[in-house]
Amino acid sequence: MRSPAILASVLALAAAPSHAQPATQPLQVKIGTASPLSGTGAHQGKDIENGARMAIDELNAKGIVLGGRKVQWVLQPEDDAADPKTGAAVAQKLVDAKVAAVVGHLNSGTTVPASKIYANAGIPQISPAATTPLYTHQGFKTAFRVVANDNLVGRTLATYSMNTLKAKKIAVIDDRTAFGQGLADEFVKGVKAGGGGASVVSRQFTNDKATDFNAILTQIRARDPDVIFYGGMDAVAGPMLKQMKALGLRAKLVSGDGVCSEKMPLLAGDALVDDKVYCVVAGGVTGPQEAGLNAFTQRYQQRYKLPVETYAPYAYDAVMVFAKAMQSANSSDPAIFLPALASVQYEGVTGSIAFDPKGDLKNAALTLYTYRQGKKTKLQVLR
Known part of the structure; x- marks a missing residue:
């Protein structure tokens, strides 16, 4: 016969909440975004959130399975106000929320201090916008970008x-x-x-x-x-x-x-x-790849009734690159899919994406624009 103390312990364990997601339920995978959603840069920051949300919705429609469980992709957007201190606080908030990965930040001044927090937590980060070389030159294995650097x-x-x-x-x-x-x-x-x-x-x-x-x-x-x-x-x-x-x-x-x-x-x-x-x-496509970017732009405009500002396609691709790495590793655990992210090869709407050992984009392109009759006009893609 079990003693009262042992029985009490068993009952307590049975009643304790479990943080593990039941195998019969969808696997929830959170992707964070961090960008200015307030202030003078809010239109650029919202562009990032919108691009990432399009990717999240498309991934949910595909019914992706990881580890035998259907994935429910969830976006957690945060406002870093283009401020380094707020950016660091936002980074810690995303870490505490146990996101699997982060798309962000927009500004170099917020990206660099936040990158240390993500690195300490082992959470991969892809910036769709930050161009300072310092970001990927700190030696963090978690820091990547899908644009060219300064x-x-x-x-x-x-x-x-x-x-x-x-x-x-x-x-x-x-x-x-x-x-x-x-x-x-x-x-x-x-x-x-x-x-x-x-x-x-x-x-x-x-x-x-x-x-x-x-x-x-x-x-x-x-x-x-x-x-x-x-x-x-x-x-x-x-x-x-x-x-x-x-x-x-x-x-x-x-x-x-x-x-x-x-x-x-x-x-x-x-x-x-x-x-x-x-x-x-800091990016660009030519030839057959232009059709993919044009199709993305049309989908974006139909959904949001807004033009693409600058960074939405890069945020979209960043989410898709995370998803591909997770599928390659068959896991949403950052410790498991991070090596797959470092070696990923992905054809995105912004072009071919692969990273060098620092996390910078290989063979990065630049697209040169001017403005004519009040509209941004593409001149050429430079490599």
Whole structure:
């Protein structure tokens, strides 16, 4: 006969809640997204969430099975407000929620501090937007990205400015964020390495919440540059263009993917004349791959009644890459599918995706755009 103490212990164990999901129930796999859903960058952050949600819904429709159980894919979006401290708090929240993977963050300044938290928890992270080289150069096995880094973006824009736009005198402005300053620094390196008589004649600084640029633009006007390079986001670049027009600055504005949005015509108004702005998005497809991206764009517009800003297709692909790695490993346990993620090969809507040992995209492409008649116009894909 069992003693009362043993019987009590057995009953207590039977009554205790179990954190394991019953084998007869769908396997719930949470994917987190982290991006600014408030503030001046909210349109870009929501673009990331929307792209990821499209992927989640499509995966649920496929009825994927892992370990003999049908998967229920769940998206957990979080607002990092484009703030490093908030980004770190959001990262810990996602870790505590036991997400299997994270798509994010958008801004380099939030991505880097958050990446340490994910790395400590062993949770894989794919950024659909962050371009600072530091992100993947920290030695974390959990850090990946599906866009080119600043080294490639900055130097490619420098080459284009000098060789195609024929710029000799170049002014540089950055917003002092990790993204803006890092991109501007790489652009300056590209100008210095390019030769050909081009030089940086003015280096100015602002911040990511500024609205008045008259002082720095007046100094720049005195140098009469051919090109102004801006490291930052569209929320600042739009008003800056208006003030450039008011001051009579004839220079073209060159920038990275933070400026290359569908909202730029609204932000810049009539200052966005044809071929005034040149920008790149860190990715690109040509030939048969264009059909896949066009189909995604149409699905997105039908669903959300909005244009794709910039990052939605990269967030979509990031979720799909996670799903492929999990299927290859037959597990949603990060410790098990992480090696499969590192060696993944996936044909996405943004092109071919495979990672180098650091977690950077192999053979990364860049797509160059300008604006004509108030619309973002594709010029060419660069590799």
